[in-house]
Amino acid sequence: MQFKGVLRKMKTELTTQVQYFMDFEGDFVHVNQLLDKELSITFTGYQCLNCEQDKKIYRQGFCYDCFYETPRAGDWIMKPELSKAHLGEEDRDLEYEKKSQLQPHIVYLANSSNVKVGVTRKSQIPTRWIDQGAHEAIEIVEVPNRYLAGIAEVALKPHVADKTNWRTMLKNEIEDVDLKETRENLKQYLPDEVQEYYLASNKETEIEFPVLEYPKKLKSLNLDKNPDFQGKLKGIKGQYLIFEDNTVFNVRSNEGYKVNLEILGSN
Template sequence: MEIRKFVWFDFNTNILLKSKFKNTKICKMIYQGVLKKMMTENGEEINYYLDMKTDFINVNQLLNKEISLNFITYECLNCHLEKKIYRQGFCKSCFFDIPSAGDWIMKPELSRAHLDEEDRDLEYEKSVQLKPHIVYLANSSNVKVGVTRKTQVPTRWIDQGAHEAIEIVEVPNRYLAGITEVALKEHVADKTNWRKMLKNDVEDEDLVAWREKLKQYIPQEALEYFIENNSETNLNFPVLKYPAKPKSLNLEKTPTFKGKLVGIKGQYLIFEDETVFNIRSNEGLVVSLEI
């Protein structure tokens, strides 16, 4: 349910353009909705958007603004019931039942749709697994290997907070991408250090050189899909100040938080007091957002 109290507020000038209350002096807006990962738009600087059911917020406009987050309850992203979230925004029963939470999501090498073998729902699994996939290198806290659907480039890199990335293999299904990732992570990391990423404690890397170095380890089944000639993609995040010692906010333990937003990187909100809040890992929480 939307509980917005005031409307038509200009974030850039702090001017209340129109109010449904006469003689209003306090310029506040309050939204309520279930958290889902922020949508992004790449450009000279990445734009972030938060969908709060009936409202669509450009989060970049909240930089340098004081905002409050308040935990209210839970809402499973699948069944939409008020049930405690287990993983990935789903309640426990949905997580172990729905096809979009199958083990092959996190472990693409377990994909079997190319063999016409069902895990939970073959039709759904074919619709996802039998599409072009990219194996990539990204530099967020260090050089890492990862897998994503081709349609998720560069969204996947943005979500991981990578300031540079490059495609190394484009394969026709998720399984081939998965076995390539398994082979390459013997020689390069496959995880991001979120603290290092948020501190921006990273160095530029020559990802083209890394691509050539790792080519020898690509499985024979995927080697024909190696990308010979391409260049790095560079990403610029809207951050005014990076935290020296980021501390993670847990809204379930600290249900009310207020602070000045000074940056957005990956799926994290960064506050002036060095508190950081991961929207993605809190999907399924119903919150109110006061600006």
């Protein structure tokens, strides 16, 4: 069985165990059902997620030109504290920026390789945590716009990590942490204009990923260097596919790549 299409980050659903789905040209693949099966991934070209042209992907699924033009890749996305829609100031497209920035946002703690602080739209909870491979997470504040979330994150960064060690996350070298206690310890560092939005009663969310076998050593699949890959799928965590030979493939990092995905069967 073969599927063809442009890679986009896997869609997820949080049940007892995370359910993963990939969308290919008219076909919806339930990736959990591919565990323990031999898969073939063949790179066939590019398709920018903005202009849809066959142009080499630069970042975030966009070609070079689109990355610097589309409002979907503005600096405020990676640095929420740069958001200005609440002031009526445009970065690339004020209408788009108002729609994205002027909605409830969450500042959270997520534990994937270590406890980190992050920001996401409220509508992206728990998707954001799943994408980061967090096995536990908790909200700190819920604010009405992205700017307030950004300044809260900046204030907390000196006291807690803001990056995930993807290697540690994929090897499952993790420790459980009392996130409620960590949240309480961090409250004192929140900016005054954010203090009123502090969430004191939210409980931790625990997340279980569909992994049969964690890798011991990691080999990252690069489709530009290795356009034909075959391996047995042993797990899915974050946005990574984990294979029996310790190869890991970050689906989200390869957005905009056109591939053929073939299911060869199981041993």
